[in-house]
Amino acid sequence: VQSPNDLNAFWMPFTANRQFKTEPRMFVAADGMYYTTSDGRQVLDGTAGLWCCNAGHKRPKIVEAVQAQVAEMDYAPAFQMGHPKAFELANKLVNMAPEGMEHVFYTNSGSESVETALKIALAYHRAKGDGARSRLVGRERGYHGVNFGGISVGGIVNNRRFFGSLLTGVDHLPHTHLPEQNKFVRGQPEHGAHLADDLERIVALHGAETIAAVIVEPMAGSTGVLLPPKGYLERLREITRKHGILLIFDEVITGFGRLGSSFAAEHFGVTPDIMVTAKGLTNGVIPMGAVMCTAEIHDAFMNGPEHVIELFHGYTYSGNPIAAAAGIATLDTYREEGLFERAAELAPYWEDMLHGLKGLPHVIDIRNMGLIGAIELEPIAGSPTQRAFSAFLAAYDKGLLIRTTGDIIAMSPPLIIEKDEIDRIGETLKDVLTSID
Numbered sequence: 001v002q003s004p005n006d007l008n009a010f011w012m013p014f015t016a017n018r019q020f021k022t023e024p025r026m027f028v029a030a031d032g033m034y035y036t037t038s039d040g041r042q043v044l045d046g047t048a049g050l051w052c053c054n055a056g057h058k059r060p061k062i063v064e065a066v067q068a069q070v071a072e073m074d075y076a077p078a079f080q081m082g083h084p085k086a087f088e089l090a091n092k093l094v095n096m097a098p099e100g101m102e103h104v105f106y107t108n109s110g111s112e113s114v115e116t117a118l119k120i121a122l123a124y125h126r127a128k129g130d131g132a133r134s135r136l137v138g139r140e141r142g143y144h145g146v147n148f149g150g151i152s153v154g155g156i157v158n159n160r161r162f163f164g165s166l167l168t169g170v171d172h173l174p175h176t177h178l179p180e181q182n183k184f185v186r187g188q189p190e191h192g193a194h195l196a197d198d199l200e201r202i203v204a205l206h207g208a209e210t211i212a213a214v215i216v217e218p219m220a221g222s223t224g225v226l227l228p229p230k231g232y233l234e235r236l237r238e239i240t241r242k243h244g245i246l247l248i249f250d251e252v253i254t255g256f257g258r259l260g261s262s263f264a265a266e267h268f269g270v271t272p273d274i275m276v277t278a279k280g281l282t283n284g285v286i287p288m289g290a291v292m293c294t295a296e297i298h299d300a301f302m303n304g305p306e307h308v309i310e311l312f313h314g315y316t317y318s319g320n321p322i323a324a325a326a327g328i329a330t331l332d333t334y335r336e337e338g339l340f341e342r343a344a345e346l347a348p349y350w351e352d353m354l355h356g357l358k359g360l361p362h363v364i365d366i367r368n369m370g371l372i373g374a375i376e377l378e379p380i381a382g383s384p385t386q387r388a389f390s391a392f393l394a395a396y397d398k399g400l401l402i403r404t405t406g407d408i409i410a411m412s413p414p415l416i417i418e419k420d421e422i423d424r425i426g427e428t429l430k431d432v433l434t435s436i437d
């Protein structure tokens with residue numbers, strides 16, 4: 001019998017001696033838009049791996065760059081020494097990022113990028129002599145990875161409840177989803193900008209002089225594709241600026257073309273002080289993340305007279321040559337193939353396909369933006385993940401990979417997707433939704 005527990009087992013498929021209760025679903029190869037399963041079937045990748053393979057799989061330029069780099073120089077330290085590709089990639093990132101993002105810190109994942117960003121925010125205030133600014137503000141239903149800082153500012157109570165109080169002094173803004181008002185809205189919802197004003201409540205409660213930073217995903221991805229209402233991010237920017245609070249955008253999912261622009265910051269026209277990235281940076285090929293920040297923030301703690309050595313932060317594998325080579329080839333692929341523009345062009349077609357599923361059994365909401373989308377299903381009483389899990393299994397049987405979170409189906413296909421593949425996703429989902437209980 002398949003159950004959600006079996007699905008969870010797939011989060012840890014490498015645990016020795018793990019006994020699967022069911023035949024595992026195994027991928028053995030990947031190319032372009034498709035995975036090949038161990039029993040020789042082709043599965044259309046509706047999720048770009050885990051929202052990371054934005055250029056599709058096994059792209060020749062990226063494969064060749066990685067192979068060439070391994071053959072030339074496998075590793076070089078990023079402390080005291082350097083190597084050209086780390087700088088080349090940093091320059092490319094700065095050039096594609098919104099105006100003002102001038103410095104890059106390398107990490108190995110989204111979770112590490114989050115920790116790095118939070119430390120940068122705290123160090124910045126300390127370096128300015130503003131050490132009382134130590135509180136952090138996240139958002140309900142925010143996802144910022146699984147390390148201690150990330151689960152503290154993250155808005156998933158289940159992810160932190162085993163660990164007692166983690167970072168001290170964390171508050172959460174309300175999430176931005178107003179189910180009754182936003183039902184079946186295409187793109188950005190009209191209502192809910194006022195939810196950003198909750199930051200004023202937090203400021204009034206603790207005093208602005210105690211708050212270091214606010215971290216949000218511009219569009220919450222893994223908790224169900226929750227789109228920012230019109231004006232919300234602008235208001236958050238206004239309030240943070242007014243009170244000297246740093247604004248951090250976690251662009252781990254929204255970065256690198258997902259919304260039809262380099263970053264969500266550009267898409268929404270709101271520039272944060274610090275930007276967190278990973279995933280699409282290397283197209284999922286090699287683990288790598290990058291945090292970008294303004295010159296003011298960087299200079300405060302790197303050059304401040306008493307604080308030069310106060311921030312020691314970095315990882316053994318930060319900016320390592322193979323990841324850097326993969327990153328350069330990935331960003332070149334995005335640019336040469338015009339994939340971000342392609343995502344923007346395909347977005348209306350994607351939107352029409354998704355919203356064409358309105359009225360099918362179980363569907364209670366549909367959300368979309370760029371090439372990301374979610375279909376929320378009516379939960380089965382007492383079993384709030386079962387229906388989406390059934391949809392996941394049925395879709396997999398029909399050769400389509402989707403993701404589920406709670407009873408929400410989420411999709412974020414590689415940006416190389418063709419219109420007929422979007423049609424196929426629509427037809428498969430129609431079959432799936434009419435066939436499950």
Ligand code: PMP
Pocket residue numbers: 109110111112114143144145146217221222250251252253278279
């Ligand atoms: N932040 C966001 C917004 C994410 O979506 C994720 C991963 N889904 C992370 C951070 C964590 O990234 P990683 O799994 O690479 O640590």
